[in-house]
Amino acid sequence: MILTLVEQTNGQPDRLSLETLALARRLGSGLGAPVHAVLFGTGARDAAADLGRHGVGVAHVVEHERLDAYAPAAWAAALAQLMSGAKVVLAAGSERGNEVMAHVGAQTGLPMAANCTDVSPRDSFGLVRQRWAGSLLEDARLDGDMRLLTVAPHAVAVEESAGPAATIETFRPELTDRDLRVRVVGRVEAEKGKISLADARVVVGGGRGVGGPEAFGILEELAGLLGAAVGVSRVATSAGWRPHSDQIGQTGLRIAPDLYIACGISGAIQHIVGCKAAKRILVINKDADAPIMGRAAYAVIGDLHTVVPAISAEIRRVRANGAAAGRG
Amino acid sequence: MNILVCVKRVPATGGTIVLTADEQEIDTRYLGFTVSPHEECAVEEAVRIVEARGGTSTVLTLGPAAAEDQLRDALAVGIERGVLLETDGSDWDAVATAGAIVDAVKSQESAAAPFDLLLFGNEAADTGDYQVGIRVAAGLDLPVVIGAKAIEILDGAVRVRREAAGGGWEIYEVPLPAVVAVKEGINLPRYPSVPGRLRARKKEIERMTPERRAGGPEKLRLRLPVEHHQAAEILGSGPDAAPRVVEVLQKLGVIAS
Numbered sequence: 001m002i003l004t005l006v007e008q009t010n011g012q013p014d015r016l017s018l019e020t021l022a023l024a025r026r027l028g029s030g031l032g033a034p035v036h037a038v039l040f041g042t043g044a045r046d047a048a049a050d051l052g053r054h055g056v057g058v059a060h061v062v063e064h065e066r067l068d069a070y071a072p073a074a075w076a077a078a079l080a081q082l083m084s085g086a087k088v089v090l091a092a093g094s095e096r097g098n099e100v101m102a103h104v105g106a107q108t109g110l111p112m113a114a115n116c117t118d119v120s121p122r123d124s125f126g127l128v129r130q131r132w133a134g135s136l137l138e139d140a141r142l143d144g145d146m147r148l149l150t151v152a153p154h155a156v157a158v159e160e161s162a163g164p165a166a167t168i169e170t171f172r173p174e175l176t177d178r179d180l181r182v183r184v185v186g187r188v189e190a191e192k193g194k195i196s197l198a199d200a201r202v203v204v205g206g207g208r209g210v211g212g213p214e215a216f217g218i219l220e221e222l223a224g225l226l227g228a229a230v231g232v233s234r235v236a237t238s239a240g241w242r243p244h245s246d247q248i249g250q251t252g253l254r255i256a257p258d259l260y261i262a263c264g265i266s267g268a269i270q271h272i273v274g275c276k277a278a279k280r281i282l283v284i285n286k287d288a289d290a291p292i293m294g295r296a297a298y299a300v301i302g303d304l305h306t307v308v309p310a311i312s313a314e315i316r317r318v319r320a321n322g323a324a325a326g327r328g
Numbered sequence: 329m330n331i332l333v334c335v336k337r338v339p340a341t342g343g344t345i346v347l348t349a350d351e352q353e354i355d356t357r358y359l360g361f362t363v364s365p366h367e368e369c370a371v372e373e374a375v376r377i378v379e380a381r382g383g384t385s386t387v388l389t390l391g392p393a394a395a396e397d398q399l400r401d402a403l404a405v406g407i408e409r410g411v412l413l414e415t416d417g418s419d420w421d422a423v424a425t426a427g428a429i430v431d432a433v434k435s436q437e438s439a440a441a442p443f444d445l446l447l448f449g450n451e452a453a454d455t456g457d458y459q460v461g462i463r464v465a466a467g468l469d470l471p472v473v474i475g476a477k478a479i480e481i482l483d484g485a486v487r488v489r490r491e492a493a494g495g496g497w498e499i500y501e502v503p504l505p506a507v508v509a510v511k512e513g514i515n516l517p518r519y520p521s522v523p524g525r526l527r528a529r530k531k532e533i534e535r536m537t538p539e540r541r542a543g544g545p546e547k548l549r550l551r552l553p554v555e556h557h558q559a560a561e562i563l564g565s566g567p568d569a570a571p572r573v574v575e576v577l578q579k580l581g582v583i584a585s
């Protein structure tokens with residue numbers, strides 16, 4: 001058996017879990033083992049109903065009166081109770097996926113390979129995993145009869161095909177007080193309104209080259225004209241110019257906008273892993289040899305303090321002309 | 329409050345990564361070293377909690393002799409004691425690392441007072457295993473919360489705020505002693521002062537030789553991901569480039585043409 005943790009939200013399996021199932025299915029056919037899924041929480045049964053199309057034979061829906069809120073060690077205990085005979089136990093490389101699999105590893109003493117991008121199901125169980133958030137890859141080998149791993153986000157494509165519906169089985173784990181000592185005891189809802197950096201189609205980024213907090217005004221102005229969000233490099237957050245919630249990169253947000261306008265940012269690998277999923281990057285930098293140039297579709301060489309306001313002014317001019325032409 | 333913080337020495341890689349010829353390591357000949365920003369924040373959090381409530385703070389690392397530098401960086405911003413679990417500098421996997429940290433915590437606690445709070449980074453900058461803190465907690469039979477963006481010490485307990493996947497926040501509350509893995513953004517770390525640096529340089533570092541357990545996975549080699557680099561289209565120099573930029577924005581449909 002290949003046992004996969006499938007995370008779900010309101011009865012819909014999460015995309016990263018479907019990616020994980022695509023890898024599970026590949027491992028299952030390589031090892032001649034059926035794919036089983038494990039689901040938790042309200043909506044688990046609805047989410048399980050659809051998993052046949054993702055290669056799942058049996059979906060275990062975990063039910064327990066004390067599992068009304070997320071409890072990582074308890075989720076891991078349930079997985080550990082279901083996994084006897086499993087060749088591979090895996091989850092998405094999401095925050096919860098990595099957390100639950102680390103607990104499974106800690107509870108069983110087995111090693112766990114986090115954020116794998118590929119796994120070959122042969123004897124030696126070769127795998128590829130991400131280091132430095134994906135800036136570097138590691139070829140590794142995971143020994144043992146049972147392998148624990150998580151799958152890096154967006155490393156494997158979702159695969160859907162017609163297939164028999166998964167058999168749904170209810171599973172009631174044995175849980176102790178210790179399994180439940182860490183659990184979500186409250187929630188605070190997100191603030192609404194502002195264009196979220198994570199979802200913005202256009203992002204204007206600023207780094208050390210911006211020079212100080214006030215100078216971000218010109219980036220805000222351009223962002224306002226484009227309906228964009230402002231993001232920053234770590235230099236701008238650790239200097240206290242901008243809040244950490246604006247930071248793009250390895251220890252900040254990963255963004256995937258249509259256009260990223262990077263102003264005064266050199267392109268350190270830890271920044272690049274946060275923005276390389278952008279469809280296009282427009283660089284504004286006074287150094288034509290900055291590493292970020294290698295990622296740019298377009299570039300303007302120059303001082304952002306004059307280039308950015310000139311672009312804003314040009315957008316206003318073009319819009320005013322368009323409006324005048326419309327009237328005339 | 330007695331607080332332990334665990335940090336890991338990693339190369340401060342910049343615009344590119346260069347590997348050694350045997351593809352086993354990053355070529356660090358021209359690089360400095362640092363710790364993950366998450367761990368810098370864990371250090372700052374420890375200093376702040378002890379400033380507010382009293383107690384002592386200890387920083388611990390498992391790594392080569394040179395990892396003393398990373399301990400001294402933490403001492404320079406206000407951590408009181410440094411402990412080095414000295415290795416030959418080769419990679420230790422998460423199982424081996426966590427086992428050695430558990431051993432060290434037990435021996436520190438038997439020599440002095442128990443720790444109330446053990447702080448980790450959410451994930452190490454280089455290997456990103458997402459598990460050493462969780463394994464240490466299991467080894468010490470302590471509760472563990474990861475992803476901490478705010479920590480509030482209560483009477484005999486700690487409340488942690490963590491970002492929820494769909495936006496908003498999750499709240500956790502666990503009894504002390506506990507393990508908490510911290511994410512950058514929880515605070516804005518201070519810079520070391522000159523007297524802080526001088527004090528740190530003079531401090532005694534406690535050294536221990538860790539015992540290495542078998543773990544896994546086994547590293548075979550490192551390689552750089554294959555990526556498609558392109559030559560950028562240069563739209564011009566200085567403010568004169570603005571009209572070309574606006575043309576491109578129109579072509580991309582970012583602004584109406």
Ligand SMILES: Cc1cc2nc3c(=O)[nH]c(=O)nc-3n(C[C@H](O)[C@H](O)[C@H](O)COP(=O)(O)OP(=O)(O)OC[C@H]3O[C@@H](n4cnc5c(N)ncnc54)[C@H](O)[C@@H]3O)c2cc1C
Pocket residue numbers: 206207208209210232233234235236247248249250251252253263264265266267268269270271274284285286287290302303304305339340341342362363364365453
């Ligand atoms: C483990 C780890 C995690 C990290 N995580 C992150 C992360 O999440 N996000 C992140 O961003 N960084 C992260 N970093 C830091 C990263 O390594 C770099 O230090 C940082 O990204 C550099 O920011 P920068 O490009 O703004 O500054 P610099 O590297 O100093 O570059 C400034 C650039 O601005 C240009 N410039 C200067 N003045 C002007 C001007 N007037 N007009 C136009 N251009 C100008 C310069 O030519 C240069 O290219 C991390 C580091 C480590 C070790």
Ligand SMILES: Nc1ncnc2c1ncn2[C@@H]1O[C@H](COP(=O)(O)O)[C@@H](O)[C@H]1O
Pocket residue numbers: 334335336337364366367388389390391422425447448449450451452453455456457458459460461
């Ligand atoms: N060699 C080490 N020495 C001390 N602490 C470590 C070491 N490796 C990992 N850690 C701690 O464990 C956290 C998580 O690491 P990891 O599980 O490897 O991603 C790090 O942020 C550190 O706080």
